[in-house]
Amino acid sequence: MSNxxxxxxxxxxxxxxxxxxxxCAIDFPDEIMGAEDPWARGVPLxxxxxxxxxxxxxxxxxxxxxKLNQLPxxxxxxxxxxxxxxxxxxxxxxxxxxxxxxxxxxxxxPGGFFEVSKVLPYLDGGGDKSAFHVVAPSLVDFxxxxxxxxxxxxxDQHAEVCHKLMLSxxxxxxxxxxxxxxxxxxxxxxxxxxxxxxxxxxTNNALPAEPTEAKHxxxxxxxxxxxxxxxxxxxxxxxANYFSKASGYYQIASTRPQTLGYALADSPVALLAWxxxxxHDWVDPKYKWSDDEICTWVxxxxxxxxxxxxxxxxxxxxxHRKPEGAFPASQAYIDVxxxxxRFANDTVLLPPLWNQTLxxxxxxxxxxxxxxxxAWERPDAxxxxxxxMFVRGGPAFACVEGxxxxxx
Numbered sequence: 001m002s003n004x005x006x007x008x009x010x011x012x013x014x015x016x017x018x019x020x021x022x023x024c025a026i027d028f029p030d031e032i033m034g035a036e037d038p039w040a041r042g043v044p045l046x047x048x049x050x051x052x053x054x055x056x057x058x059x060x061x062x063x064x065x066x067k068l069n070q071l072p073x074x075x076x077x078x079x080x081x082x083x084x085x086x087x088x089x090x091x092x093x094x095x096x097x098x099x100x101x102x103x104x105x106x107x108x109x110p111g112g113f114f115e116v117s118k119v120l121p122y123l124d125g126g127g128d129k130s131a132f133h134v135v136a137p138s139l140v141d142f143x144x145x146x147x148x149x150x151x152x153x154x155x156d157q158h159a160e161v162c163h164k165l166m167l168s169x170x171x172x173x174x175x176x177x178x179x180x181x182x183x184x185x186x187x188x189x190x191x192x193x194x195x196x197x198x199x200x201x202x203t204n205n206a207l208p209a210e211p212t213e214a215k216h217x218x219x220x221x222x223x224x225x226x227x228x229x230x231x232x233x234x235x236x237x238x239x240a241n242y243f244s245k246a247s248g249y250y251q252i253a254s255t256r257p258q259t260l261g262y263a264l265a266d267s268p269v270a271l272l273a274w275x276x277x278x279x280h281d282w283v284d285p286k287y288k289w290s291d292d293e294i295c296t297w298v299x300x301x302x303x304x305x306x307x308x309x310x311x312x313x314x315x316x317x318x319x320h321r322k323p324e325g326a327f328p329a330s331q332a333y334i335d336v337x338x339x340x341x342r343f344a345n346d347t348v349l350l351p352p353l354w355n356q357t358l359x360x361x362x363x364x365x366x367x368x369x370x371x372x373x374x375a376w377e378r379p380d381a382x383x384x385x386x387x388x389m390f391v392r393g394g395p396a397f398a399c400v401e402g403x404x405x406x407x408x
């Protein structure tokens with residue numbers, strides 16, 4: 001562990017002042033007046049004006065920075081095959097219970113390492129609850145990790161970085177939780193390093209392919225004879241709406257991330273609108289963002305080591321991964337125990353039976369409240385799922401050798 005050093009966020013004053021200057025010099029566009037749905041074309045002008053004023057004048061980055069620095073943060077140097085060395089920023093909270101289960105927590109887009117902050121208090125264990133050692137990296141191109149910089153740094157390399165980080169911390173066996181980008185990375189970790197190292201995964205954004213008669217005859221027949229529930233029908237409707245009306249960001253980022261990058265790198269307001277749209281649209285209506293939360297999320301992207309445009313590179317690499325795109329590979333059957341949480345207000349909600357195509361599903365849960373950013377909106381639910389999977393007598397109990405999750 002000699003290549004791992006403690007880390008604290010400390011953005012230079014001149015960068016903070018430069019941000020405020022840019023926010024005060026913005027030229028806003030106009031907008032269509034009297035629209036039936038003010039969000040149909042993107043974030044309403046009034047929302048962006050309000051948040052820009054708050055970000056420039058009221059929001060206190062130093063206070064947010066201080067809160068973030070309460071997390072135990074480190075940087076590790078990781079050598080990626082054929083790509084060189086990368087500095088990987090991560091949170092690492094060891095539990096007092098030595099037999100705690102090593103958990104790799106992987107963030108979403110447009111999220112970051114900070115999402116783990118809400119989950120950590122629920123994972124201490126004690127009594128009849130499993131305990132966890134938690135590692136939450138900033139993926140390459142995010143937060144305070146290095147930028148990728150080299151063509152072809154695909155989801156395989158993100159998985160390699162995370163796996164080698166766990167090894168460098170002394171965790172030769174571990175379990176993984178992730179959603180969105182983190183969930184896709186978790187799939188590739190299981191694909192490349194299970195079952196020897198990755199002993200189980202849990203995701204809150206499952207993306208299975210539809211079972212076909214040719215590939216999954218028994219499951220296909222079961223689906224034909226099993227009527228969809230109202231919840232499942234609603235999920236399919238939400239999924240169709242997402243792909244038809246709310247996935248334009250992906251088409252841009254996966255085809256022309258460099259062109260998009262000029263706006264995100266130069267204009268903090270463009271970055272704010274780009275991220276806030278997703279924060280608004282992808283959460284459960286019951287979750288109400290505070291202005292401080294929004295400004296903190298966007299500020300971390302603005303002040304990130306690789307810069308605010310870097311995170312879009314992942315989408316391009318998803319689609320240009322060779323010999324096939326990231327999603328077909330991630331939908332393969334992987335023989336690693338899998339837990340799936342389904343939140344009713346997520347963006348993509350496919351029938352739970354489809355999950356059987358992904359691997360041995362040992363645990364499933366359904367939540368009426370919660371959206372795409374489950375670890376932030378419902379950290380209690382994510383933690384309860386993990387504890388239920390790995391609790392004594394649970395479906396994945398003691399899957400990590402010598403780590404029961406309890407003080408023995």
